[in-house]
Amino acid sequence: MKYRTLGKTGLRVSVVGLGTWQFGGEWGIDYEQRDVDAIVDKTREVGINLIDTAECYGDHLSESLVGRAIARDRDNWVVATKFGHFFHSHMNRTADCSVEAVRTQLEASLAALQTDRIDLYQFHSGPDEVFDQPALWQMLNEQVEAGKIRHLGISIGSNDNLHQTDAATEVNAEAIQVVYNRLNKKPEERVFPSCRRQQLGVLARVPLASGFLSGKYKPGATFPANDVRAGRDPEQLRKTIDQVQEIAATEVPDGVPMAPWALAWCLQHEAVTCVIPGCKNVEQVASNASASDLDLVRDDHPQACPDPT
Numbered sequence: 670m671k672y673r674t675l676g677k678t679g680l681r682v683s684v685v686g687l688g689t690w691q692f693g694g695e696w697g698i699d700y701e702q703r704d705v706d707a708i709v710d711k712t713r714e715v716g717i718n719l720i721d722t723a724e725c726y727g728d729h730l731s732e733s734l735v736g737r738a739i740a741r742d743r744d745n746w747v748v749a750t751k752f753g754h755f756f757h758s759h760m761n762r763t764a765d766c767s768v769e770a771v772r773t774q775l776e777a778s779l780a781a782l783q784t785d786r787i788d789l790y791q792f793h794s795g796p797d798e799v800f801d802q803p804a805l806w807q808m809l810n811e812q813v814e815a816g817k818i819r820h821l822g823i824s825i826g827s828n829d830n831l832h833q834t835d836a837a838t839e840v841n842a843e844a845i846q847v848v849y850n851r852l853n854k855k856p857e858e859r860v861f862p863s864c865r866r867q868q869l870g871v872l873a874r875v876p877l878a879s880g881f882l883s884g885k886y887k888p889g890a891t892f893p894a895n896d897v898r899a900g901r902d903p904e905q906l907r908k909t910i911d912q913v914q915e916i917a918a919t920e921v922p923d924g925v926p927m928a929p930w931a932l933a934w935c936l937q938h939e940a941v942t943c944v945i946p947g948c949k950n951v952e953q954v955a956s957n958a959s960a961s962d963l964d965l966v967r968d969d970h971p972q973a974c975p976d977p978t
Contacts, residue, residue, distance in 0.1 A: 670716030671961045673942045675747075676870030678820045678843045680788060682747050684936055685957050686719035687712050688874065688947040692734050693726030693756070698949060702737055709738035711951040715958035719747040721846070721872065721945045722782075723793060724774050725754035725762050732781035740783050749846075749872070750778050751793035751824055766792075766799045768808050775812060790818045791846055792833070794826030800833050806840040813841070822846060824874070828855045834863045844870035849941065850878045851916060851934050852909070861940035876935045876944040877928055881909050884917050884927035925963065928953075932960035937967045 671684045687708075692700045712720075720739070722731045732750060739746050752774045754762045765771075778787060790809070792800060800823075812818045822844035825833050834845055845864050847856045850873070864871050877883055879898055888910055892898045913927075921930045932944045948954050 670958060672718075674870075675789075675820075675942050676843045676864075677868050678789070678870060680747050680820070680870075682719040682870075682943050683717045684943055684961050685717055685932060686721055686749075686872070686943045686945040687717055687954070688945040689720060689722040689731045689735055690726050691947045691949060692722070692731035700734060702734060705734040706738050707951055708948060708954055709735070711954040713742075713745075715955060716961075717954070717958060718745060719749065719872075719943055719945070721749040721874070723751040723754075724778055725751075725756040725793070728756045729777055729781040730756075732778055736782035736784065743784055747788045748782060748784065749789035749791060749822070750782065750787055751791040752778070753793040753795050753799070764795060764799070766795055766802065766805060768802075768804050771805060772808060772812075775817065779817065786817055786819055788819045789822045789844055790820070791822035791824040791844070792842070793824050796826070797830075797832050800836070810841050820844065822870075822872075824872075825860070828853060829859060831859045831863060834860050834869075837863075837869055838867050842869075844872060844942075846872040846874055846945075848875045849873040849935055849938075850876045851882055851920075851931055852878045852912065856940075857938065861938065864940050870942045871940050873935045873941050873944045876932050877946050878909070878913075878931075880947075881913050882916075882927060882931035884913060884921075886910055886913070926956060926959075928956050929960040929963055930965070932957060933963035933965050934967065936960065937965050 672681045673684055675682050692705055720735055722735050752771050753766045754764050756762055809821055821842040823833050823837055823842045824846035828848040847860055849856050917927055921927050932946060935941055935944050946957050948957060
């Protein structure tokens with residue numbers, strides 16, 4: 670596993686992280702603790718040290734499963750979570766970024782994660798008018814001073830949200846999380862240049878395009894009702910699968926599995942610190958981690974600079 674420094678935070682993170690939305694039960698599987706323990710055990714084994722979760726992946730459910738899985742060696746992990754939404758039921762959330770609501774969420778996340786501090790606490794995909802609350806960021810920075818939060822970040826909802834990205838340094842946020850993958854390169858236009866100017870760390874979420882860049886889905890693929898992908902427009906789904914098949918045929922080197930190739934593709938952009946794919950089982954953890962060993966050269970962009978530290 671390779672490691673990079675997450676922007677100005679000083680945190681050394683594996684270039685492949687572990688995304689955990691699936692643990693909240695919205696990706697077609699209900700996870701028990703033993704399932705999560707096995708995935709986290711494999712994550713340890715392959716050298717991944719960053720776990721990204723959120724308050725609304727279940728009602729702090731993902732956080733609780735993660736917290737128990739890493740309790741014995743908490744200090745070895747970089748734990749990233751988010752704030753701003755309340756989970757009610759499957760894909761049913763309400764947003765609340767009032768100062769007191771976020772303060773309450775922070776305490777609930779600390780309890781669920783069984784920890785006394787969160788390494789990266791991220792504004793969770795809220796609109797600009799909610800983001801633009803000086804009192805909210807003052808409270809959060811007070812929590813940084815108190816030691817309950819180590820670093821602040823912003824998980825932007827739109828992958829072209831320059832307003833929030835440009836304001837990161839002003840609110841003392843040091844990392845941006847954004848959707849970025851081979852099918853969605855929009856952040857390269859404005860968000861990534863802003864991140865580079867401000868020396869922000871970048872977490873690339875959905876790097877496998879919700880699993881489609883694994884290459885395993887074929888025309889006619891369907892998803893169970895409790896899978897977040899079940900509501901996709903059939904025609905758009907067909908176009909996505911056709912595009913992925915074209916990429917697999919023309920861009921992925923012979924003998925290289927598509928999923929790790931897609932992760933390595935993201936990591937070649939000089940702005941990206943870490944990709945945070947989800948996984949459903951230990952085999953997918955190992956596959957994702959293997960992206961660290963792939964040295965690709967992208968014709969469409971200069972290769973990522975090596976981390977000198």
